Amino acid sequence: MLEKEKLTELILKCAFKVHSQLGPGLLESAYQACLKYELEKEGLLVASEVPVSLIYEEIKLECGYRIDLLVENQVIIELKVVEKLTEVHTAQILTYLKFSGHKVGLLLNFNTKSLREGIKRYIK
Numbered sequence: 201m202l203e204k205e206k207l208t209e210l211i212l213k214c215a216f217k218v219h220s221q222l223g224p225g226l227l228e229s230a231y232q233a234c235l236k237y238e239l240e241k242e243g244l245l246v247a248s249e250v251p252v253s254l255i256y257e258e259i260k261l262e263c264g265y266r267i268d269l270l271v272e273n274q275v276i277i278e279l280k281v282v283e284k285l286t287e288v289h290t291a292q293i294l295t296y297l298k299f300s301g302h303k304v305g306l307l308l309n310f311n312t313k314s315l316r317e318g319i320k321r322y323i324k
Contacts, residue, residue: 204304207244207275208321214238215308219315228281231310232268235279245272252299267296276305285309285320297324 202210218234232248239246250267253260269277278293285307293305302324309318 202272204274207272208304208306210242210244211239211271211275211277211306212319214242215306215319216315219310222310224281224311224313226281226310228268228279228310231281231308232279235277236269239269239271246270247273250300252296254299265296265299267300270300270302274302274304276300276302278305278307280307280309280318281311282309283311285318290320290322293320293322294324297322 215235217238218231222231222234236246236248247270248268250270251262252265252267254263254265267276268279271277276293276296278296280289289307293307297303297305305322307320307322308315312318
């Protein structure tokens, strides 16, 4: 298992490769499939559309929340194709971190000229 810092570096390397080859303007599902492919080529375990349950007091709700990609059962990746990342996107990934128990999340917006402008890293 890779250290989280090295793992996020490898994830970002793959994300940059996908973005540089495809550019902005595609659907989120296209970036998700291509990023998953690149991560798996690197030998990483990647799960897509991972369900996240909401727990409120004694009840567990299956509300349809899904993590876009979960890498090595350690890092959550939430992909976006939006004009600009907002506080709602931040709240979404923080909620996924909270309810999934994972500690590291990457919010990636592929709808940017340079992917560097669309990366946010979160540590819980």
